[in-house]
Amino acid sequence: MWGETEFSFDVHWVFFPSGIRFILVLLALESGAIGIALGGMIWNFQDHPDLGFEFAFITGFIAGLSPWLARGLSVKFLNLDEQFKVVAPQTLLKISMLFATLSAMLHQVWFFYQGLTENWVISFGVMALSNWIGTLLVLMSFKFLIQKSDSHRLGS
Numbered sequence: 001m002w003g004e005t006e007f008s009f010d011v012h013w014v015f016f017p018s019g020i021r022f023i024l025v026l027l028a029l030e031s032g033a034i035g036i037a038l039g040g041m042i043w044n045f046q047d048h049p050d051l052g053f054e055f056a057f058i059t060g061f062i063a064g065l066s067p068w069l070a071r072g073l074s075v076k077f078l079n080l081d082e083q084f085k086v087v088a089p090q091t092l093l094k095i096s097m098l099f100a101t102l103s104a105m106l107h108q109v110w111f112f113y114q115g116l117t118e119n120w121v122i123s124f125g126v127m128a129l130s131n132w133i134g135t136l137l138v139l140m141s142f143k144f145l146i147q148k149s150d151s152h153r154l155g156s
Contacts, residue, residue: 018131019138022099025067026084037064055114062106070099092139100131 024032041060045053074080074095081087104127112120 014137015127015130015134017134018100018103019135021063021067021103022070022096022135023138023142025064025071026095029071030068033064033068035064036067037061040064051114051116058110059107062103062110066103066106067099070095070102073102074098096135096139097132100135101128103131104128 021032021036024036026032028035037060039060040063041056044051044059045056048055071080074091075082078091078094078098080091080095104124108117108120108124108127111117111123117123
């Protein structure tokens with residue numbers, strides 16, 4: 001009914017987990033990155049057991065490292081508040097673009113090195129876009145939930 005959801009190896013048209021990774025690392029910092037890495041290792045080992053533990057370990061490490069690295073770069077170069085108390089929508093947009101691009105680049109270089117993708121440039125572009133769309137959809141969902149809970153709290 002919906003057609004293929006994967007463009008190439010582990011490249012999806014819209015990737016919602018990227019948004020969850022983004023939010024976890026922005027809010028939980030290193031703990032979030034470690035949790036994502038460990039979860040990514042388990043997920044990849046279960047999803048691709050034929051590729052072995054090394055593949056699962058490095059892919060999970062990239063999944064946890066990329067949002068943490070994007071957050072650090074954002075603090076340094078985009079003036080993100082380290083405590084994440086004041087964040088303008090434009091800053092959040094820039095950070096999400098940086099994260100989506102960095103994550104896709106690291107993953108695609110790794111997949112290409114492993115011989116799992118034929119054209120890493122095209123797969124990188126699709127993965128970066130799908131990460132960004134997934135991140136934006138998750139951010140918009142969180143914004144909606146926060147607004148909804150605020151309106152219920154003020155209405156009560």
